Amino acid sequence: MExxxxxxxxxxxxxxxxxxxHRSIPGLAWLEGGQDDVLKAGSRIDIPFWLARELIxxxxxxxxxxxxxxxxxxxxxxxxxxxxxxxVDLPKLCPHFFRFGAHFLQIIExxxxxxxxxxxxxxxxxxxxxxxQSGGMSNTTEYLQRLDETERELYKAGLESSASVHQWNQHSxxxxxxxxxxxxxxxxx
Amino acid sequence: xxxEEASKLAREAKRTIDHFPPYNDPxxxxxxxxxxxxxxxxxxxxxxxxxxxxxxxxxxxxxxQEQQDQNSQPAAASSSSSSSATTAHGSxxxxxxxxxxxxxxxxxxxxxxxxxxxxxxxxxxxxxPMTELFWTKYMVHDTPLQRNKRILMAYHFxxxxxxxxxxxxxxxxxxxxxxxxxxxxxVFFQEYERSCRNKxxxxxxxxxxxxxxxxxxxxxxxxxxxVRVLKDCGDIVxxxxxxxxxxxxxxHFVKRGDVERLINQGYxxxxx
Numbered sequence: 001m002e003x004x005x006x007x008x009x010x011x012x013x014x015x016x017x018x019x020x021x022h023r024s025i026p027g028l029a030w031l032e033g034g035q036d037d038v039l040k041a042g043s044r045i046d047i048p049f050w051l052a053r054e055l056i057x058x059x060x061x062x063x064x065x066x067x068x069x070x071x072x073x074x075x076x077x078x079x080x081x082x083x084x085x086x087x088v089d090l091p092k093l094c095p096h097f098f099r100f101g102a103h104f105l106q107i108i109e110x111x112x113x114x115x116x117x118x119x120x121x122x123x124x125x126x127x128x129x130x131x132x133q134s135g136g137m138s139n140t141t142e143y144l145q146r147l148d149e150t151e152r153e154l155y156k157a158g159l160e161s162s163a164s165v166h167q168w169n170q171h172s173x174x175x176x177x178x179x180x181x182x183x184x185x186x187x188x189x
Numbered sequence: 190x191x192x193e194e195a196s197k198l199a200r201e202a203k204r205t206i207d208h209f210p211p212y213n214d215p216x217x218x219x220x221x222x223x224x225x226x227x228x229x230x231x232x233x234x235x236x237x238x239x240x241x242x243x244x245x246x247x248x249x250x251x252x253x254q255e256q257q258d259q260n261s262q263p264a265a266a267s268s269s270s271s272s273s274a275t276t277a278h279g280s281x282x283x284x285x286x287x288x289x290x291x292x293x294x295x296x297x298x299x300x301x302x303x304x305x306x307x308x309x310x311x312x313x314x315x316x317x318p319m320t321e322l323f324w325t326k327y328m329v330h331d332t333p334l335q336r337n338k339r340i341l342m343a344y345h346f347x348x349x350x351x352x353x354x355x356x357x358x359x360x361x362x363x364x365x366x367x368x369x370x371x372x373x374x375x376v377f378f379q380e381y382e383r384s385c386r387n388k389x390x391x392x393x394x395x396x397x398x399x400x401x402x403x404x405x406x407x408x409x410x411x412x413x414x415x416v417r418v419l420k421d422c423g424d425i426v427x428x429x430x431x432x433x434x435x436x437x438x439x440x441h442f443v444k445r446g447d448v449e450r451l452i453n454q455g456y457x458x459x460x461x
Contacts, residue, residue: 005343007203014196025325031190048192054332055325063325 008149012096013050013103015070020044022064044068049100053107067108070094073101078116085123090148097148124151132158191227191333194220195340202344209351212371217344220337227334231327238323242316249312257304348374356382363455414445416457425451 003009021041028039031047039045052067071077072093080088090097101117128151131140147155198216355366356378367375422435427447435441435451440460451457 004339005346007199007206007343007347010199010340010343011196011203014199021325023321025322027326028329031329048190050192050336051329051332054328058324058328060320060324062328063321 008096008099008153009103011149012099013048013053015049015094015096015100016046017049017052017070017104018044018046018068019052019055020066020068022066025063049103053103056107069108069110069113070104072097073104073113078113081116081120085120086127086143087146088120089146090151091146095149098150099148121151125154128155129158131155133162191223191330192336194223195333195337198344199340202347206347209348209369211369212348212374213344214371217341220341224334224337227330227337230330231334234323234327234330238319238327241319241323245315245319246312249315250308253308253311256307349377352378353381356385412445413442414448415440415442415460416448416452417460418456419458420456422451422456 021039021043024041025039026037029037031039032043032045055062056065056067077088077093094100098117098121101113105114124147127143128147131143132155144152144155194216198213198220201210201213201216352370352374355362362370362375362378370378417440418435418437421437424432424434425447426432427444429444433441433443433447435457441448448457452459
């Protein structure tokens with residue numbers, strides 16, 4: 001995995017999803033928070049994505065299980081995204097909406113979901129970048145609250161580049177910085 | 190739930206991507222403890238599984254034997270003939286070049302291959318469900334272990350990148366920076382700085398330019414710069430021989446080379 005060290009990828013996989021095991025498994029009841037030993041067949045449990053991904057279809061054989069598509073990829077949200085993508089509040093649904101979608105689609109076959117995500121991303125990108133260039137329109141802060149993590153990174157990158165252009169215009173590029181500054185701030189120049 | 194502490198560490202790494210907090214030793218230690226605990230659980234699961242598997246194979250063999258005894262007569266005749274064939278082989282084993290026609294036949298005659306397959310099928314039937322359960326339980330413990338490891342690696346990787354940046358920009362650690370690093374990271378800083386210095390500053394190109402680690406990371410834009418003094422440094426002698434008295438809050442228009450080191454250490458501030 002080329003993103004082994006990537007913190008965003010790690011956090012995106014932390015999302016919980018619901019799974020159903022088709023057989024009873026002794027000794028795993030704590031997954032459900034249950035008291036007795038056996039995890040009964042057919043019980044819906046909430047486990048993190050990184051765990052579900054390893055359990056499903058292990059080559060040496062594993063207990064059959066099903067994964068449910070989480071609510072935030074359901075019909076209601078998809079309709080909302082299709083109608084007007086820039087308005088949908090993504091971090092409320094899932095902080096790493098797009099990244100998690102990419103991981104999720106690796107184990108679940110759902111081409112429609114892929115299309116919906118792609119289109120929504122493109123629609124929102126345009127507006128996001130507009131906000132970086134204009135230096136803060138009236139509704140920027142509320143707009144920013146509706147961005148998921150990936151979009152926030154892009155927004156920051158956009159801000160940095162417009163600040164760099166501004167700096168270049170002011171001839172304040174190439175400033176020598178002190179040790180404290182290097183540790184405390186990300187590079188601007 | 191396993192892996193929660195690790196998620197906490199990952200979130201901290203994400204939050205502090207811009208600034209550099211002190212090394213989170215307690216959290217790292219508790220994660221390594223969890224890894225060890227998971228590892229022990231995995232080992233015991235493996236032992237348990239091997240035991241159960243052996244028992245199941247015994248059971249399968251026993252049942253198979255019963256089946257075979259029930260269909261015994263024709264099978265017994267062929268198996269006795271195959272056993273006599275093997276004893277014949279045994280007597281000729283002393284001479285390796287001696288071949289008999291019997292040797293040229295496949296080692297297990299067809300009927301006993303079929304028997305072998307039925308043994309396999311029976312074993313599989315008994316062992317497979319146990320295997321599935323084992324793998325599920327094992328993965329439920331092994332995956333958090335791997336994830337904890339991954340998060341620890343990512344955390345240290347992120348910090349080390351920052352430390353490397355420090356090493357290239359400055360030759361030594363200030364005290365305040367030293368407090369933020371763990372002892373191992375301090376050692377890394379020193380070793381890294383030493384090896385970079387040994388490697389690069391001995392190259393002939395570097396000798397000419399008189400570059401060391403920590404100076405002129407980006408090409409200078411102008412020869413003279415304006416600086417403001419943050420901390421009182423007394424008087425310094427510049428390259429050209431004149432003295433500058435650096436009192437707090439005074440501004441000077443000086444040659445870059447003279448003051449670069451002082452800016453690095455934080456005594457002066459480079460003002461546009």
